Amino acid sequence: MAGKPSLPLVLTEAEQRTLQGWASRRRTAQGLAQRARIVLMRADDRTNKSVAAELGISRDTVGRWRNRFVRHRCAGLSDEPRLGAPRTISDAQVEEVVVRTLEEVPEGATHWSKRELAKR
Template sequence: MKPGRPIPPLVLSAKEKAELEKTVRQRTAAHSNVQRAHVILLCAQGIPNYKVAEQTGISSLSVGRWRKRFVQDRLSGLLDQPRSGTPRSITDAQVAEVVRTTLEKRPKNATHWSTRSLASKLGFSHDSIARVWKAFGLQPHRHEHFQFSTDPEFVDKVRDVVGLSMSPPQNTVVLCLDEKSQCQALERTQPI
């Protein structure tokens, strides 16, 4: 037996023991959560920290840390605590502005925003714009979304094409062709 400070026994309530055993049996639980629950169950059996460390494959210091956190905070002590790091640099209002600008405004001389063009307009990094777009599922570069035309005569051309399709001249056949070579139109680019 290894010499060391005596460790008080770890006593579990029936509810805590059931919860820890449930966590150990779960196939979809995170490995770290299963390991912590296993450590506490072994400690509750009166097994010393160094033996628990050997059985679980973690250091005896880690076993001591989880035992101490469990004694202090019970089951909630086994949860991950917030980690240190740089605080958020973009506020909720700024996130809303990024989303609003992406969806409602169009850049000059372009059909859609890029992360860099929107970042330079709003004064953020392009990485921040990309994180906001990812969080909200925005993909302005994808063709499934509405695309603005940059052609200044676009409205007049649409009227001509739609007018020809809606009321063609008498005794004529109107054909519509896909102008893209090597591309097959499998679905509409715009909703009906």
Template sequence: MPVAPACPIALTAYERERLKKMAYGHKTEHRIRQRAQVVLLAARGRSNARIAREMGLHRDTVRTWRGRFAAHRLPALSDRKRSGRPPRFTPLQTAQVKALACQLPPESGTPLARWSAPELAREVVARHIAPTISASTVRRWLKQDAVKPWQQQSWIFITDPAFRPKAERVLDLYARTWGGLPLGVDEYVISADEKTSVQARCRCHPTLAPGQARAMRVNHTYGRGGALAYLAAYDVHRAKVFGRCEPTTGIDPFMKLVAQVMSQEPYASAKRLFWVVDRNSVRPEAKP
């Protein structure tokens, strides 16, 4: 039988430039590079048999990509869309799983504090939403809507009726404003707080430095030095921290922190110095 002649290929300047980038680009996929090289050789007038020999391909492969390019140009060098495996789950089942993940476990009688992907998969099967489902499928569906039931975040309602006026004064100070007027260059804002029950501990044996083929070695035993309270003052606008350790908290340790700050410049000669503290920092009695 007579062999059909090869499709003639004539390239525009844009197509030739694109094909060269596809054929010789370092990040181009191998199959795309081969197809671009086939088209470039065909544009030089070479036969399918010669292109097949030079590139180590079957003649039918060369004929296929040469014909596709001749019919549909550059877009034809990409893979055709495939139907793929039919979906195992319906959109309704996907929505039901996401809705279940947004419910608290006690609402369904499950003795859990938070959902995990494996527990959700078991609950889906138990509720007959789907006959079987894997934890990875559940995790992939939840990722689509950024649903993370295994995470938690603490929050609290504001119960103080005077919270807004109190917060406004503090926020104004942080924005260098007081009484509707901007603070001067010789006016400062200090925010102070405390951290109680800090364990003072030291290792019973020194840490060994790493060496060749040896990791750093840290001994797990330590000696207890008791509990301390750390008091800190932060200059809001100059980003400077003052701190001290005390055996306990209360008005006396707090006044030592105040004296520590006020004995230094520029605070000692400041026109005004605002301290932002909570009640626990300045109450007379000390914490146990």
């Protein structure tokens, strides 16, 4: 059974570097890293079936992310906003908390507590 013809997937050098960085960086969100691996593997002319088998995911998932990349390029691999209440904190505030917890230790303690972070 033949599938639908797919749009060509050709990566620029910049896209290749970006995707390889996302796929190999330890601090990249795992969902984004997996999507980058999917696109890189599909760009090497591998089939959805072989990519899915190697990554332990479904062929539909491989096809979905490949097609989103072809339509929207790297921006298509990021998570879309989800339904629910609007966010009450900004991305900058989230980044500040993450950086503080990873790079600083509070005085007289071994790790941050929620209350100590909130005070700061």
